[in-house]
Amino acid sequence: MKxxxxxxxxxxxxxxxxxxxxxxxxDVRSGLSGNCVRSILQDSIGYMWFATQDGLxxxxxxxxxxxxxxxxxxxxxxxxxxxxxxxxxNNQIWVASTEKLYLFDSRExxxxxxxxxxxxxVTVNSVFGMAYDNDGQLWIGTTNGLFVYNEKKGTLRQYxxxxxxxxxxxxxxxxxxxxxxxxxxxxxxRNGLAKYNQRTDNFTGYISEGTSFGRPACNEIISLMESSQxxxxxxxxxxxxxxxxxxxxxxxYYFGEGDTLTIPRIRTLFQRTANSFYLGSDDGLYxxxxxxxxxxxxxxxQNKESIYACYQDREGGSxxxxxxxx
Numbered sequence: 001m002k003x004x005x006x007x008x009x010x011x012x013x014x015x016x017x018x019x020x021x022x023x024x025x026x027d028v029r030s031g032l033s034g035n036c037v038r039s040i041l042q043d044s045i046g047y048m049w050f051a052t053q054d055g056l057x058x059x060x061x062x063x064x065x066x067x068x069x070x071x072x073x074x075x076x077x078x079x080x081x082x083x084x085x086x087x088x089x090n091n092q093i094w095v096a097s098t099e100k101l102y103l104f105d106s107r108e109x110x111x112x113x114x115x116x117x118x119x120x121x122v123t124v125n126s127v128f129g130m131a132y133d134n135d136g137q138l139w140i141g142t143t144n145g146l147f148v149y150n151e152k153k154g155t156l157r158q159y160x161x162x163x164x165x166x167x168x169x170x171x172x173x174x175x176x177x178x179x180x181x182x183x184x185x186x187x188x189x190r191n192g193l194a195k196y197n198q199r200t201d202n203f204t205g206y207i208s209e210g211t212s213f214g215r216p217a218c219n220e221i222i223s224l225m226e227s228s229q230x231x232x233x234x235x236x237x238x239x240x241x242x243x244x245x246x247x248x249x250x251x252x253y254y255f256g257e258g259d260t261l262t263i264p265r266i267r268t269l270f271q272r273t274a275n276s277f278y279l280g281s282d283d284g285l286y287x288x289x290x291x292x293x294x295x296x297x298x299x300x301x302q303n304k305e306s307i308y309a310c311y312q313d314r315e316g317g318s319x320x321x322x323x324x325x326x
Contacts, residue, residue, distance in 0.1 A: 031064035033057055039083040040311045043106060044090040051081035056095060056104065067109065068095075085130040085138075088151075094138070096127035101140070116149065116156045124156070129176040134183040141174025146187060159203070167202035169194055170219075178224035180232065188221030188234060193244065208251045212239055213258030217251065225269035227277065227290070235266025241279060241288065254288075254295070255279075261295060270310030280307030 027035050034054030041049050050057040055068030055078035068079035079102075085094040087103065094114075095102040101114040101124045117123050122144075129141035140147040145160040146169060162168040170192035178186045185196040192207035208217035218239025225233050234242040240255035240263050255263040268280035272287060278298065279286040285298040285307050 026064075031057075031066075033064075033066040033068070033078060038081065038308045040309055041084055041086050041093070042311070043086065043093070047106075049084060049093060051084045051095070052078075053080045054078040056081060056084070056093075058106075067104065068111070082128055083130060085132075088132055088136055088138075094130055096130065098126065100125055101127050116154065118147075118156045118158045120158070122156075122158050129174055129188075131177040131179050131185070133179055133185055139177045139179075139185060139187075141177050141187065143173050145169065145172045146174055146177075165202075167197075167200075167204070169203055170205040170207055175220070175222045176224050178226070180226045181230065186224055186232065188224050190220050192219045193221055193234060204249075206244070206249050206251075212253040212256050215256070215258050217253065218242075218256060223266055223268050225271065225277065228271060228274050229290075231290075233269055233277075235269055235279065235281075237265055241266055241269075254293075263295075265306075268307060268309045270312070278310050280310055282306045 026032055032050070032052065033056075034052030036053040037050045038053075039051040043049060048059040050059065055066050058065045058067070066078075068081065079095070079097040080099075081095055081097050083096045085096075087094060091105070091107055093104045093106060095104050095111065102111045103114055104111050114124060124140055124142060124147050126143040127140055128143070131139050133139060136151070138149040138151065140149060145158050148157045148159070149155075150157075159169055161170060161172045169187065169189060171189035173190035174187055175190065176188040178188070180186060187194040187196070187203070192205050194203045194205050196203055207219050210217050212218065218236040220237035220239075221234045221242075222237055223235035227233060232244040232246060234244055234251070236242055236253075236256070238257050239253055240257075240259060242251040242253050244251055255261050263279060263281045263283055263286060265282040266279050267282070268278075270278040270280070272278055275291045276287055276289045279288055279295070284305055286295050287298050288295045
């Protein structure tokens, strides 16, 4: 694996290696199985894995290998993959398609359907977000609530929104799950943010009832990131960027509809420096300075592309290399 790769962003239409504003783009003509890349990770060997609407792709720094054809998953076409998550054994990969959740063994190069059920016989499908907690349990966000899988016990629990329970989830459509530096699980839903309370096994919901830039505040949270200062930031569907105050439970919005600068659908947040981070949106890649409040398009060539995720490999480093994928 080439170690010149420093950080990765996912866009809608291409894969671009960016070094000092020099681009090298990859798409289906380069070996990708699909041009819409939604998620990325790096395995224990150093390979990069890309989730597309037409299957799973492994990149060794030179070429792509495609997985997820009908012969592998029993369907008639490639898997339409929404997100991927590295298994805690560092060898397998959780692969969430629009229909099912799979576990992919990268050594055997085989998919297996995750068919574990809850005590009520409910199975997992339509997954949008996954994250491990500090106890090694996998949290799975779907359009039908939140699931927690304990692999050691082989158990699966489901959490749902309930109008009669103020400590339930604020909504059953889960977009994103985030495990912060304190081990707290945060859940971004279609109608608010939720914090899991481990001691009481319930949730505290946070829904903004006010206005933002003269419009009702947006509570649909599609991305989450904790900054190096411990601040929780949320990307929203139409309300721009939101800074969440953990002490007061209040949101402060930036770049929503009605603001001088409007950034629609902030799909990913990625720490760049101690006082700045990237905003990946349907309007391109922006750099936000938390000290000055300045937010600028990162590059004209990437502007207006839909960016789904950013990723930095294990080498890290202080260089400016960027891989854009979409």
